Each structure stands twice: as structure tokens, then as C-alpha cells.
Amino acid sequence: MSEPYQYLNWDSEFFGLRIAKLIKSQLNSTTMAETLSWCVQNSIDCLYFLADSNDQATIRLAEDNRFRLVDLRMSMRCQIDSNTVSPQPNYDFTIRPVETQDINRLRSIARSSFTLTRFYSDSCFPREKCDEMYDVWITRSCQGYADQVLVAIHNGVPHGFISLHLKSEVGEIGIIGVSRKTRRVGIGRALVESALYWYHSVGIRQVIVATQGKNYRAQNFFQHNGFDVYNMHIWYHKWFSGCSNDGNS
Numbered sequence: 001m002s003e004p005y006q007y008l009n010w011d012s013e014f015f016g017l018r019i020a021k022l023i024k025s026q027l028n029s030t031t032m033a034e035t036l037s038w039c040v041q042n043s044i045d046c047l048y049f050l051a052d053s054n055d056q057a058t059i060r061l062a063e064d065n066r067f068r069l070v071d072l073r074m075s076m077r078c079q080i081d082s083n084t085v086s087p088q089p090n091y092d093f094t095i096r097p098v099e100t101q102d103i104n105r106l107r108s109i110a111r112s113s114f115t116l117t118r119f120y121s122d123s124c125f126p127r128e129k130c131d132e133m134y135d136v137w138i139t140r141s142c143q144g145y146a147d148q149v150l151v152a153i154h155n156g157v158p159h160g161f162i163s164l165h166l167k168s169e170v171g172e173i174g175i176i177g178v179s180r181k182t183r184r185v186g187i188g189r190a191l192v193e194s195a196l197y198w199y200h201s202v203g204i205r206q207v208i209v210a211t212q213g214k215n216y217r218a219q220n221f222f223q224h225n226g227f228d229v230y231n232m233h234i235w236y237h238k239w240f241s242g243c244s245n246d247g248n249s
Helices: 009-015 029-041 056-064 100-110 127-145 187-201 216-224
Strands: 005-007 019-022 046-052 068-079 094-097 148-154 157-167 170-178 206-212 228-239
Touching: 005 029, 009 019, 009 127, 046 056, 056 228, 068 216, 094 187, 100 127, 100 148, 100 157, 100 170, 127 148, 127 157, 127 170, 148 187, 157 187, 170 187, 187 206, 187 216, 206 216, 216 228
Parallel strands: 019 046, 170 206
Antiparallel strands: 005 019, 046 228, 068 206, 068 228, 094 148, 148 157, 157 170
């Protein structure tokens, strides 16, 4: 039987902490005790847990063990076919695959686009490191971590991006960001429409995306673009050390 926890090398190196995650979304008291003991033995600072919101026993177990709720993860999906995806319309800007010269501008957009995520909700993570994390995320996406990154160009300048991943027969939207100066002019909609068109062109018929429970604007945006909520999970963090302003230590 595989262990229910996993040490996260990238997160640990990036934040300068020892970080792990629980792999399963449902737990029992035996698994919880085993995991907490392993965390103490291995000097884990922070443990991530994505819990099944429908399992009340798991939620009570997390709360009884002083896990901190930091986010709700809303999973959404869109079914696409030739009737729902049409050739890309004409926009007042250009949507195209990312080019090397775009990356610095996209990094700047990413640093201020994701302040409703769980890392910003947890004050134990320094805000500047959270900004940097999304900077790194879009940079890596442009360098091959994503299967495609589409960029919105206006007057020769990038104003938005969307990263796309292929997961077997399902497409997954990674992150989408639009510059603050050009929000509410249709760039986000154009990026999603172009993403669905791209997925359809490579044979994908279902696309998924995750957003935050408190990000009502993003939820409404995706619903208006053909997505429906199909699942919800709860993000918890448990701190063992290294966070003086956290009540869970």
C-alpha cells in the first residue's frame, strides 16, 4: 500500500521550507495519525491537504487536528464539439502562441493576477514569494511546462495569456491572466474561445479548469463561456513550524 503523503521538492526549495501534501482526499483517523507522525519525524513545516467537501468525517478530522482552511477549489468543465466551437472570430487584438519576446511582459501580468489563491490567503507565505511563484509559473509554462500558451496582443504589446495542458483525452486550463489596464474589454473571453478552438483542433472534447470558491468573478466568467461546476474540494494547510503568526503551530 502506497504512503498517503508526499514530500514536495519544488515547493520546499522555492519557499525555503519543508513542504508535503496528503495524496488522498478522504482520510480516516489511522491515516491521519500516520501522516502527522511522519511530518514530525521529517521536520515538515507545512502540509497541504485537498479534502473532499462531501466527506464530513474527513472535514471534522482535519478541523480536529487544527488544519487551516485556506481555499475552496471549484472544478469546472466544458464539453466542446463542432457545434459549440466555431472558427475564431475577429477581435480588436491578436491571439497567437507565445513568443520569447513576450515572456517578460507576461511575468509582470502574472505577478498581480492571482491574489485570490490559497497561497495569498495563508499569511504564512510571504506575499512577495507568492508574486514570484506565479512569475515562475508562467515563465516555465512558456518554456515547455504547458503544451500551449496563447497570448493576446494589442498594439504590439501582450495584454493577457492562457496556459493549456493536455491530460490524456482531457484539456486543462492552467492559468489565465489579463493586465489590469485592459480588463473588461473582452480579452479574457477571447483567450478562452481561442483555447477551446485550439483544444478542438487537436482532438480534445472536454476541457477542465479550477478556480477559487471566493473568486465569484472567475466562476461567472467561465460559466458564461460554457463551463459548469462539477466538483468542489477544500484546501487546508497545517503548519508545524516556521510560521509565528499561525494559530495551528
